[in-house]
Structure formats: C-alpha cells, structure tokens
Amino acid sequence: MRSEGGLDGRVALVTGGARGIGAAVVAAFVADGAKVVVADVLDPEGKQLAHDLGSAASYVHLDVSDPEQWRTAMDEAERTFGPVTVLVNNAGIVEFASIEASTDDSFRRVLDIDLVGAFYGMRAVLPAMRGAGGGVVVNVSSTAGLTGYAGIAGYVAAKWGLRGLTKAAALEFAVDGIRVCSVHPGPIRTPMTEGMGEESVAGQPIERFGEPEEVASMVLFIAADATFSTGTEFVVDGGATAGVATVL
Ligand code: NAD
Secondary structure (H helix, E strand, C coil), X not given: CCCCCCCCCCEEEEECCCCXXXXXXXXXXXXXXXXXXXXXXXXXXXXXXHHHHHHHEEEEECCXXXXXXXXXXXXXXXXXXCCCCEEEECCCCCCCECCCCCCHHHHHHHHHHHHHHHHHHHHHHHHHHHHHCCEEEEEECCHHHCCCCCCEHHHHHHHHHHHHHHHHHHHHHHHHCEEEEEEEECCECCHHHCCCCHHHHCCCCCCCCECHHHHHHHHHHHHHCXXXXXXXXXXXXXXXXXXXXXXX
C-alpha cells in the first residue's frame, strides 16, 4: 500500500541521502509531496540529486558524527523549507574486520556514525518537531540489529544499539506527538554491498538482493501511514531472519 500524499507539505531530512537507500527514500518522499533536505558528506552526489529533484529538494553538508554540524543543518533546513517534522537517520558505514583485527579507531568510528549520529539527530530535531506539534523519526538499523554476524562486530553493536535507542526515544518523545520506529533491511543492492555476491542471499526465502526502493517504500509507509506504530521494528529482508529452513 502506497501513501497518497501523506507527506504533502511536510519537511523531511534524510541523512546519507546522496546515494543508495537514502537516495531512494528522498525520491519516494518528494514523489509523495514532501520537501526534502538531503544531508550527506558526499557533496557532489548530494547536490546533483537535489538539483535533479527540483525545488522540493535541497542539499546540506552534514557529518552525522559531529553535533555542531547537526545544529547548522537543522538551521539551514528550517530556513529553506521550515521546521523538520520527518527525520530519517539513514547514514551508515560498515567495517569488515574480526574483533581481534579491529582497531580502536575503526570500531569507534562505526559506533560514532551508525549509533551516536542518530542520537545527535534525534536530540537536534526535537525542538522543531515539538514546536510543530509532532513528527516521525525513522532509524535505519539492519538485520544486524536483530541477530549476530561474524566479521562486522562494530556494525552489529551499533545496529542493535540503534534498535534500543529507538525504543527509548519512542517512550520519551510520545508526549510530544513524535513517533520513532526502526527499519531492518537485509541485503540490499547499494554501493555498501557492491562486493557481495549472490551466495550472500542463497537459501533466503526470497532469494535475491532487495532494491533500495523496496526499503524506501517501507520508510514512506512508516512516516506517512503507520500512525499507530511507535517503538516498532519493521523488517525488510526477503525473509532472511524468518528462521532456519531445514529439510524435513
Ligand atoms: P551507502 O554506502 O550506499 O550509503 C550510505 C550513505 O551514508 C552514503 O551516502 C554516505 O556518504 C553516507 N554517510 C556515511 N557516513 C556519513 C556521515 N558521517 N555523515 C553523513 N552521511 C554519511 O549504503 P546503503 O546501503 O544505502 O546504507 C544506508 C543505510 O542502510 C545504512 O545505515 C546501512 O547500514 C543500512 N543498511 C544497508 C543494508 C544493505 O544491504 N545495503 C542492509 C541493512 C542496513
């Protein structure tokens, strides 16, 4: 079910919006009538996307791991379109290394971007949403926030943390009319997974990579239509976490 203009006139900010899942969310939101701020560290790609989408989109440079840049980005979003009432914390990185081989810096960097960045975002957007009488936050976690994966421990820790942070925020923000939900994609075809082959999805009930648009339609549904859901997990994984398929 697609929303019919449920975001009409709303102002959204999408982190990591320049490419991959974030860019698909930006396009889906604009098509639904929202004004969208694309926030990323990839300036040329982000500016190009905003330009291609016309007057309903703009670009702001935002490293989500820097709280000062969050303040600047919120100010700029408000100056451009008005108060942000939809925030999608989508920016993320993954580091492939065993726990033994992980460096202090690389482990912390994943947490800083994938988890702490979303915390900064929710804290920064709260005054605007409260002032506007409500809002929605969608945190893009992962199936790595539902189960473990070897070789990406920092990512798993960050994505489980983001799932927990979502629930804590949902409880705190409800009084202000703000819903907070998490999305848990499985393997999706984006630059993040470009090194992964088809063997990664072998045995999955829907045996293929998902497309960014398939995650974007879930994010749009949460933002526009899921008006009785908060603190909730929405899984978009081709059945990857449904269980173990044993031959009887
Ligand atoms: P991607 O690498 O294509 O896009 C990630 C975006 O985040 C990029 O535009 C990047 O520039 C941006 N980004 C990185 N660090 C940033 C920072 N410090 N500040 C602001 N922006 C930053 O990857 P994607 O697959 O589109 O991933 C989007 C989100 O979905 C991530 O949170 C990722 O963990 C999650 N996810 C992806 C998959 C998958 O299979 N692709 C699966 C589950 C979850």
